[in-house]
Amino acid sequence: MAPGRPFDPATLLSRPPRRTSQTYTRRDTILYALGVGAGLEDPTDGNELSFLYERCLIALPTLAIVLAAPPFWFDEPELGIDWKRLLNAGQDLLLEGPLPVEGSVSTELCIDAVWDKGREKGAIMESTRTLLDSTGAKLAHIRQTHFLRGNGGFGGPPQPTSVETALPPDRPPDHVVELPTRPEQALVYRLSGDFNPLHIDPEVSKAAGFEKPILHGSCTFGIVGRAVLRAVAANDPGRLRRFGARFSSPVYPGETIRTEIWLADTHVVFRALAVPRNVLVLDRGIAQIEAAR
Amino acid sequence: MAPGRPFDPATLLSRPPRRTSQTYTRRDTILYALGVGAGLEDPTDGNELSFLYERCLIALPTLAIVLAAPPFWFDEPELGIDWKRLLNAGQDLLLEGPLPVEGSVSTELCIDAVWDKGREKGAIMESTRTLLDSTGAKLAHIRQTHFLRGNGGFGGPPQPTSVETALPPDRPPDHVVELPTRPEQALVYRLSGDFNPLHIDPEVSKAAGFEKPILHGSCTFGIVGRAVLRAVAANDPGRLRRFGARFSSPVYPGETIRTEIWLADTHVVFRALAVPRNVLVLDRGIAQIEAAR
Numbered sequence: 001m002a003p004g005r006p007f008d009p010a011t012l013l014s015r016p017p018r019r020t021s022q023t024y025t026r027r028d029t030i031l032y033a034l035g036v037g038a039g040l041e042d043p044t045d046g047n048e049l050s051f052l053y054e055r056c057l058i059a060l061p062t063l064a065i066v067l068a069a070p071p072f073w074f075d076e077p078e079l080g081i082d083w084k085r086l087l088n089a090g091q092d093l094l095l096e097g098p099l100p101v102e103g104s105v106s107t108e109l110c111i112d113a114v115w116d117k118g119r120e121k122g123a124i125m126e127s128t129r130t131l132l133d134s135t136g137a138k139l140a141h142i143r144q145t146h147f148l149r150g151n152g153g154f155g156g157p158p159q160p161t162s163v164e165t166a167l168p169p170d171r172p173p174d175h176v177v178e179l180p181t182r183p184e185q186a187l188v189y190r191l192s193g194d195f196n197p198l199h200i201d202p203e204v205s206k207a208a209g210f211e212k213p214i215l216h217g218s219c220t221f222g223i224v225g226r227a228v229l230r231a232v233a234a235n236d237p238g239r240l241r242r243f244g245a246r247f248s249s250p251v252y253p254g255e256t257i258r259t260e261i262w263l264a265d266t267h268v269v270f271r272a273l274a275v276p277r278n279v280l281v282l283d284r285g286i287a288q289i290e291a292a293r
Numbered sequence: 294m295a296p297g298r299p300f301d302p303a304t305l306l307s308r309p310p311r312r313t314s315q316t317y318t319r320r321d322t323i324l325y326a327l328g329v330g331a332g333l334e335d336p337t338d339g340n341e342l343s344f345l346y347e348r349c350l351i352a353l354p355t356l357a358i359v360l361a362a363p364p365f366w367f368d369e370p371e372l373g374i375d376w377k378r379l380l381n382a383g384q385d386l387l388l389e390g391p392l393p394v395e396g397s398v399s400t401e402l403c404i405d406a407v408w409d410k411g412r413e414k415g416a417i418m419e420s421t422r423t424l425l426d427s428t429g430a431k432l433a434h435i436r437q438t439h440f441l442r443g444n445g446g447f448g449g450p451p452q453p454t455s456v457e458t459a460l461p462p463d464r465p466p467d468h469v470v471e472l473p474t475r476p477e478q479a480l481v482y483r484l485s486g487d488f489n490p491l492h493i494d495p496e497v498s499k500a501a502g503f504e505k506p507i508l509h510g511s512c513t514f515g516i517v518g519r520a521v522l523r524a525v526a527a528n529d530p531g532r533l534r535r536f537g538a539r540f541s542s543p544v545y546p547g548e549t550i551r552t553e554i555w556l557a558d559t560h561v562v563f564r565a566l567a568v569p570r571n572v573l574v575l576d577r578g579i580a581q582i583e584a585a586r
Contacts, residue, residue, distance in 0.1 A: 188481070200345070
């Protein structure tokens with residue numbers, strides 16, 4: 001389905017940074033944790049109860065992805081983005097320290113680059129945003145890649161070959177963590193702010209080329225984040241300094257996600273598969289973990 | 294565990310009505326629906342999608358129970374309510390019509406009566422509240438019964454025998470609806486406002502005499518509400534005029550709930566069982582449904 005107006009990357013790239021603010025509560029922090037499946041194995045298990053219970057609450061580090069997140073131009077048809085065919089292609093989260101469990105935050109979104117992969121494949125849009133608390137202190141920095149499947153062939157430059165990779169070594173993983181999702185997982189996750197109908201509306205997901213609504217890439221990101229946090233950081237979000245990955249294929253809500261983790265010298269490499277289909281859903285995962293304090 | 298101060302029903306009964314206000318959004322309306330299990334069978338099934346999707350949203354009628362609901366005196370130790378042993382014993386909801394999917398509402402809570410069932414059994418507290426919209430128009434009237442298990446034997450009057458009953462007739466039910474709950478159901482439901490730790494904290498539930506955290510009675514109420522709405526009102530909340538029941542035993546999150554429904558001349562009678570234990574969890578259910586328009 002073609003958009004009503006031609007794609008206009010020049011306007012997109014020339015815009016000033018877009019500022020978004022949000023005040024969030026402990027309830028929002030808990031709802032995010034439920035959205036990425038915390039408590040699904042054993043809701044009152046001490047391991048994850050602190051992500052779900054306001055009296056001892058700790059924020060999951062990947063919460064940063066949804067805080068003061070800008071809505072994605074559903075309301076700006078003049079940009080010509082075919083948002084029904086937009087997919088989250090990857091994100092890379094750099095953390096300054098543990099996130100507050102409630103507060104007022106803001107971000108400034110910058111569109112850094114738009115690459116052309118041709119009419120058949122689509123376009124790649126790269127953006128960054130910095131998450132600040134109400135005093136202006138930096139909490140996190142987020143690099144995001146979106147795949148605009150309906151917007152290729154606009155005559156733009158091709159994507160440069162990525163220098164940085166995070167490929168797993170040729171040996172069995174050091175840790176494997178399997179985490180369930182629920183059939184209604186996307187319905188819970190979307191309440192944290194990404195209301196793209198692709199994740200709830202069967203007609204929209206069909207028009208986008210999927211047999212049924214898919215899970216948000218950023219939800220998979222949060223679930224795999226829980227797996228890595230558990231396997232290599234003793235569930236202590238304060239130890240996570242970086243967490244990034246590429247989304248290689250969608251997860252269908254209800255599928256169990258297997259995260260495979262390899263320890264390297266200074267970092268951790270990971271990937272994830274949708275267990276029932278044995279399909280790679282997330283790859284080039286890289287995490288940096290501080291030693292236990 | 295005895296409360297720090299003696300129970301003081303006289304003060305409770307002499308208080309002026311307690312006013313509570315709330316502004317709620319479509320997100321709150323959806324979160325409530327997820328809390329009472331909408332979408333658990335098939336998240337994008339058209340039957341319940343309208344309770345979960347902001348673009349075609351309809352409020353579940355039992356949402357009225359959580360709107361502008363007063364917190365239950367956890368913060369007022371001078372009343373001597375042993376809140377760790379407090380249970381929801383029943384509620385009766387009278388509706389003026391369909392609820393708005395968002396808006397500003399208020400309630401005034403009146404404590405109507407406190408009955409003494411003796412030191413061993415506890416006390417019964419009856420209260421009412423009327424739900425008003427921002428123009429002062431009445432949306433719903435709620436009668437609520439709480440069981441104060443730790444507060445009996447204060448020398449008060451015994452509970453009068455109830456005249457009104459809603460016992461099922463001696464024949465098989467006309468409709469049976471089985472609805473699942475999730476192990477984490479109470480964790481989602483509590484985000485609609487009832488943060489009693491009984492429903493999340495294993496130590497609190499143990500102190501209250503339960504092997505693990507139990508589901509909120511009002512969550513069971515909402516789940517059985519969905520069952521009745523589906524069986525006899527074609528999922529049209531606008532047709533429900535009354536919905537009331539007594540909570541006879543707690544549900545453990547994760548249990549499937551079977552609702553048995555009998556049609557009578559002017560109303561509907563129902564009860565519900567926790568399927569895995571075959572235990573009656575809700576009885577004396579009564580509903581009034583308008584004919585289809």
